Amino acid sequence: MTYAIDFLLYGCFILYSWGDMKQYALKRIIGMIPLLIGITIISFGMMHLAPGEPSVIGSEFNPKVSAQDIERLRTHYGLDKPLYEQYWNWMKRLLFLDFGTSFSSDARPVLDKVAERLPVTLWINILAMVLILAIAIPIGVISAVRQNSWFDRGMTVFVFIGFAIPSFWLGLLLMIALGVNMNLLPISGIHDYGWLQMGFWEQQIDLLKHLILPVFVSAIGGLAGMSRFMRSGMLDVIRADYVTTARAMGISEQNIRYRLALKNALLPIITLLGLSIPGLIGGSVIVEQLFSIPGMGLLFYEAVLSRDYPLVMGITVIGAVLTLAGNLLADLSYAWADPRIHHGGE
């Protein structure tokens, strides 16, 4: 019953503060524009400061390519123009989401190539985040509530190992143990051979089986960090004055821990989730290469190997924009959960 009243009051409050919230969101979004411009400048600088122009690659040792041909290529790609003009043109195309075309033999637009690979990567990362939250929060809370117990000590060891373990090595060991020796899980790709002949539910189960290992391997680092963070957050809250007050007022320990303290300790988790996005996206290169998963990370890896510059730059910019979007989402959820943020004060 009390929960219901809590909920109702909270709902009223959110409705009341929605106007404020919109203003805050707008302010945050406008604040991101200089960051976006900075991202494009860094990407552009990297592309053009690096040795070797795209027009020269593949033609430098080819005797059939004359100096005039190279000059024509330079004009074609606009490389003969001054840098600021090249940047301006690139930016204009970026605004319409035109990242250029891939250098590979299919010569498809970068955006198309990324768009077909992105969903798998996003799914793996979202599932990894859900897994992190589902495991790390209980671990952190129990560790904090039973500080210095055997559970807490065991989890501390787990956290140190989780921080230090190379994810691809963990992946390899799991592949050997579960895939090769026990033959329980598939070790590469996202579909089995007979995928097209399977029924709908069979397909889903097959996909899920292929995703178990990659998701777990992506999650391991975050799992360690998040549970540590949750533990120290919970410890801070348990020692806070208002908790002592609540205890003095005779509120039961259960209520203090799981309603009062937990709610407040969960707040910073939102920020940490936002901060963990670049690591997860970056880590997808290794995880996807290890498990041969056709996602954005593997695409990026292939682009790096074949020096497909438009694709490399395109994915770098998209990765940064995804990070920025994730941070914005985290900021907004934090402001939504903690009204003090958008009501002025720090």
Next chain:
Amino acid sequence: MIVNLRASVSLWFTHPLLLIGGVIVSSVVLSAVLAPWIAPYDPAMISVHDILLPPSWAHWCGTDTLGRDVLSRMLYGARVSLAVGFVAVGISLLIGVCLGAVAGHYGGRADTLLMRATDMVLCFPTFFLILAVIAFLEPSIWNIMIVIGLTSWMGVTRLVRAEFLSLRKREFIMAAESLGVSSFQLIWRYMLPNAMGPILISAVLGVAGAVLVESGLSFLGLGVQPPDPSWGNMLTEGKDNIQIAWWLSLYPGLAILITVLGYNLLGEGLRDLYDPRSSSR
């Protein structure tokens, strides 16, 4: 002298993290330095008779697809991770301390500008940034060191800036300033030594990160190139022979895990030493 010795001995035992981390790190450093003398075999010696032997008394960690001794290659691989870790962290410290010192000491416009730039670089997933730069360069151990250093200074910058901002308000700094000590002297002689603790901690933890990144890059084939041994590229071979030779995957990864764990424990131990309040957690 004796008192000092006793104090330092008891210090190691009251801070177990420092002890364990120190022992691990020094044994890794020792095995890297002494690799030519303690390695049982020549790491490059190919032997057609000893291909893919499982671990035995003759080859403690087995042999690889060319019959080379895995343990010897791991000992030489320790040199790679050591060199990459220290040089990369050196570069990131150099950049981070300079930028952070300027931002924290001068404040104002310089601070805003530098912090904005740091925020921008932080938007890129680090691994993407590293790979994007490597796409333009030849993969080699030197390029790896430089690239890891150039993409990991942001944390140090923020840390040094925060330390300097709080130091600037301290009385002894204000006293030095009012005595007309030049800005450079103030930063170099007064502020930097007082910020050394956190910088050292982040450097030790940074080595752990650099070792992990190097092994990841080498695993992807974009780092140290075979036949030079590195823990990462040995694991690539492990992956290629995953169905038949588990020892190729197990041992090099274990070496990475233990080394990184050692640096992390050492860093945490130093943090406890420097800021005892955090250890009460």
